[in-house]
Amino acid sequence: MQLPKEHTVLRIVPAASDVNAAGDIFGGWLMSQADIAGSIVAARHTKGRVVTVAVNDFHFISPVFIGDVVSIYGEVEKIGTTSIVIAITVYSERKLQKNIEAIYVAIGHFTYVHLDKSGKPLAI
Numbered sequence: 001m002q003l004p005k006e007h008t009v010l011r012i013v014p015a016a017s018d019v020n021a022a023g024d025i026f027g028g029w030l031m032s033q034a035d036i037a038g039s040i041v042a043a044r045h046t047k048g049r050v051v052t053v054a055v056n057d058f059h060f061i062s063p064v065f066i067g068d069v070v071s072i073y074g075e076v077e078k079i080g081t082t083s084i085v086i087a088i089t090v091y092s093e094r095k096l097q098k099n100i101e102a103i104y105v106a107i108g109h110f111t112y113v114h115l116d117k118s119g120k121p122l123a124i
């Protein structure tokens, strides 16, 4: 599998501190990276301050391992009055034998609220 053609919002490599005792990457680490990526897309769109109000859903499809390069993509799915839903897809690139393969690892939806300077919801 190849990575999607559109621009990655975030590309990161998990560190040793992101794994549990069995050597697997914590799901919470991946969710927090996805939240950061979603907030970048939401802030770009609203051109202002945003805050996460909900993780609508998040599905872990394949595990991420140490040594993977994680690429996160995000796009605007829905715009409300003050809220915006960002669809997130996550891929991991991994060396398998001689080739680097992209693996589809997670999908989710995050809702952000556009805020004014005092922290109150502001129309987008």
Ligand SMILES: CC(C)(COP(=O)(O)OP(=O)(O)OC[C@H]1O[C@@H](n2cnc3c(N)ncnc32)[C@H](O)[C@@H]1OP(=O)(O)O)[C@@H](O)C(=O)NCCC(=O)NCCS
Binding pocket: 051, 052, 053, 054, 079, 080, 081, 082, 083, 084, 111, 113, 119, 120, 121
């Ligand atoms: C975000 C926050 C300002 C919204 O305040 P609020 O009083 O709930 O505001 P509203 O009821 O007017 O809702 C604002 C928008 O968020 C949406 N919303 C609120 N709760 C939601 C939820 N659980 N899921 C999806 N959307 C939600 C509303 O539908 C509304 O969208 P719309 O304007 O497009 O119709 C407030 O809940 C807050 O500060 N939460 C903490 C956020 C935070 O700290 N996040 C980081 C956690 S570490």
